[in-house]
Amino acid sequence: xxxxxxxxxxxxxxxxxxxxxxxxxxxxxxxxxxxxxxxxxxxxxxxxxxxxxxxxxxxxxxxxxxxxxxxxxxxxxxxxxxxxxxxxxxxxxxxxxxxxxxxxxxxxxxxxxxxxxxxxxxxxxxxxxxxxxxxxxxxxxxxxxxxxxxxxxxxxxxxxxxxxxxxxxxxxxxxxxxxxxxxxxxxxxxxxxxxxxxxxxxxxxxxxxxxxxxxxxxxxxxxxxxxxxxxxxxxxxxxxxxxxxxxxxxxxxxxxxxxxxxxxxxxxxxxxxxxxxxxxxxxxxxxxxxxxxxxxxxxxxxxx
Amino acid sequence: xxxxxxxxxxxxxxxxxxxxxxxxxxxxxxxxxxxxxxxxxxxxxxxxxxxxxxxxxxxxxxxxxxxxxxxxxxxxxxxxxxxxxxxxxxxxxxxxxxxxxxxxxxxxxxxxxxxxxxxxxxxxxxxxxxxxxxxxxxxxxxxxxxxxxxxxxxxxxxxxxxxxxxxxxxxxxxxxxxxxxxxxxxxxxxxxxxxxxxxxxxxxxxxxxxxxxxxxxxxxxxxxxxxxxxxxxxxxxxxxxxxxxxxxxxxxxxxxxxxxxxxxxxxxxxxxxxxxxxxxxxxxxxxxxxxxxxxxxxxxxxxxxxxxxxx
Numbered sequence: 001x002x003x004x005x006x007x008x009x010x011x012x013x014x015x016x017x018x019x020x021x022x023x024x025x026x027x028x029x030x031x032x033x034x035x036x037x038x039x040x041x042x043x044x045x046x047x048x049x050x051x052x053x054x055x056x057x058x059x060x061x062x063x064x065x066x067x068x069x070x071x072x073x074x075x076x077x078x079x080x081x082x083x084x085x086x087x088x089x090x091x092x093x094x095x096x097x098x099x100x101x102x103x104x105x106x107x108x109x110x111x112x113x114x115x116x117x118x119x120x121x122x123x124x125x126x127x128x129x130x131x132x133x134x135x136x137x138x139x140x141x142x143x144x145x146x147x148x149x150x151x152x153x154x155x156x157x158x159x160x161x162x163x164x165x166x167x168x169x170x171x172x173x174x175x176x177x178x179x180x181x182x183x184x185x186x187x188x189x190x191x192x193x194x195x196x197x198x199x200x201x202x203x204x205x206x207x208x209x210x211x212x213x214x215x216x217x218x219x220x221x222x223x224x225x226x227x228x229x230x231x232x233x234x235x236x237x238x239x240x241x242x243x244x245x246x247x248x249x250x251x252x253x254x255x256x257x258x259x260x261x262x263x264x265x266x267x268x269x270x271x272x273x274x275x276x277x278x279x280x281x282x283x284x285x286x287x288x289x290x291x292x293x294x295x296x297x298x299x300x301x302x303x304x
Numbered sequence: 305x306x307x308x309x310x311x312x313x314x315x316x317x318x319x320x321x322x323x324x325x326x327x328x329x330x331x332x333x334x335x336x337x338x339x340x341x342x343x344x345x346x347x348x349x350x351x352x353x354x355x356x357x358x359x360x361x362x363x364x365x366x367x368x369x370x371x372x373x374x375x376x377x378x379x380x381x382x383x384x385x386x387x388x389x390x391x392x393x394x395x396x397x398x399x400x401x402x403x404x405x406x407x408x409x410x411x412x413x414x415x416x417x418x419x420x421x422x423x424x425x426x427x428x429x430x431x432x433x434x435x436x437x438x439x440x441x442x443x444x445x446x447x448x449x450x451x452x453x454x455x456x457x458x459x460x461x462x463x464x465x466x467x468x469x470x471x472x473x474x475x476x477x478x479x480x481x482x483x484x485x486x487x488x489x490x491x492x493x494x495x496x497x498x499x500x501x502x503x504x505x506x507x508x509x510x511x512x513x514x515x516x517x518x519x520x521x522x523x524x525x526x527x528x529x530x531x532x533x534x535x536x537x538x539x540x541x542x543x544x545x546x547x548x549x550x551x552x553x554x555x556x557x558x559x560x561x562x563x564x565x566x567x568x569x570x571x572x573x574x575x576x577x578x579x580x581x582x583x584x585x586x587x588x589x590x591x592x593x594x595x596x597x598x599x600x601x602x603x604x605x606x607x608x609x610x611x612x613x614x615x
Binding site: 175178179181182185186188189190191192193194195197 | 417418421422427428434436437438439443446447448450451474513514517
């Protein structure tokens with residue numbers, strides 16, 4: 001029982017990070033119908049940004065409390081990563097908007113390769129690491145055994161929950177969110193009603209990247225080490241999460257992310273750690289056979 | 305066809321809001337609109353009718369920027385009577401618009417569709433309903449007020465922190481939306497998804513949504529298509545209240561003669577891309593050319609009929 005609970009906590013932690021990245025995929029897909037393959041690498045970039053910022057801030061203001069430093073890192077990393085994503089959209093995707101459907105997709109793959117190589121050149125090919133930032137946690141006695149709920153895990157789950165709530169509020173309640181939902185349904189009509197479609201799409205990329213940066217900061221807190229190729233696997237997993245939850249659906253992305261995280265962790269715990277990715281992707285394949293539009297996705301019904 | 309016949313039926317020249325001159329639209333070898341000229345008078349309902357394939361929707365698409373006309377001028381004049389010199393000056397310059405009075409002069413054939421909507425304030429609906437079906441009825445009307453609401457809300461940043469200006473702007477937008485819902489009797493369904501409304505209500509909601517953008521000219525493409533007689537009557541009522549209550553000029557394409565004849569102040573009849581008649585409903589109803597176009601009478605019979613009328 002205690003082992004199960006422990007894995008549950010670990011799975012939720014991992015799943016939150018996937019969910020945060022998955023939202024970027026799903027929002028962009030929802031609004032322009034494109035898979036932003038560079039998004040995983042934007043996440044990797046954000047980990048580097050966070051790492052550098054953390055080192056900078058702690059060395060400049062030595063006496064600063066860790067909590068304050070982390071909040072600063074989070075805010076600045078969100079802003080800088082958003083700026084990157086904005087620039088990527090402006091340079092690599094917007095000029096291709098009127099083009100055929102595959103063009104921006106290929107451009108996204110190109111962007112992904114560019115980001116990986118850029119970071120490798122600028123930061124070097126070796127792992128960058130920082131000493132553990134937050135240590136310790138709660139030991140909870142359950143039955144005969146103990147489970148550990150580390151402060152890091154609490155931080156990750158809480159941050160994810162708070163930011164998801166904030167973004168949910170933006171999408172549901174603000175005029176920007178309304179414009180986004182309108183563009184999702186009928187971009188032409190939205191532009192005729194006076195919505196600046198280009199700006200709305202830019203802001204969607206910005207929001208997705210900001211959430212990826214949150215995931216990036218949490219990744220840094222959790223693992224403390226990053227490498228230029230670290231964007232690929234989390235990116236693919238988050239994309240899988242978005243598809244599993246129903247691409248285009250915000251709650252779907254979160255549920256998909258949590259599910260992928262849980263599957264991975266439980267499979268590693270009870271079966272074989274080597275096959276955890278196989279398990280995650282198999283579940284995706286099986287789900288899509290029976291629910292082609294994902295868990296919360298709306299089926300694409302064409303009226304005749 | 306004689307020029308004299310073209311102008312009968314319309315009273316003294318009214319101030320136009322839209323002037324279409326020598327509009328031609330060619331798709332490869334197909335001449336969809338051929339040298340068409342007509343005026344839409346300010347504060348009136350003008351209907352564009354004609355048999356299927358006459359080029360009505362093409363004219364609409366040229367006016368609203370979906371097509372770039374092959375040649376011709378489409379001038380919107382929201383600035384009042386002093387527009388003519390501005391139009392002449394604009395035509396000779398590379399410009400697209402100029403302020404006149406409280407409105408302006410816009411050469412629509414030079415503008416993109418979203419600019420025509422946002423700057424020239426021409427709103428349109430389509431033959432098929434294009435509501436945001438996943439959003440609520442109220443949200444559909446608020447999103448159409450996005451432009452100024454977004455400015456007032458500081459691009460959502462202020463909205464997030466709950467600033468007063470944002471809440472006031474939002475409240476104003478809701479107030480306008482609710483007033484329109486009240487007007488079409490859908491106040492009670494404000495929070496339902498727009499897709500859940502009956503067809504006729506969706507039609508009227510779409511028209512009201514277009515009105516929420518504050519247009520000077522509202523273009524409706526077959527607003528009565530698929531409506532039952534009761535729904536058509538409700539539509540008539542709505543369109544008349546828009547004309548009389550808001551002073552918005554309307555241009556509509558319609559096949560339903562019960563709508564056209566009852567509410568139009570002015571009718572333009574197209575056939576094969578050319579204007580065959582232009583006048584008041586009473587005039588159009590009795591024009592042998594129109595009757596021939598709709599009933600498919602032979603040319604000689606038209607001549608006979610004309611001779612009869614003139615004789």
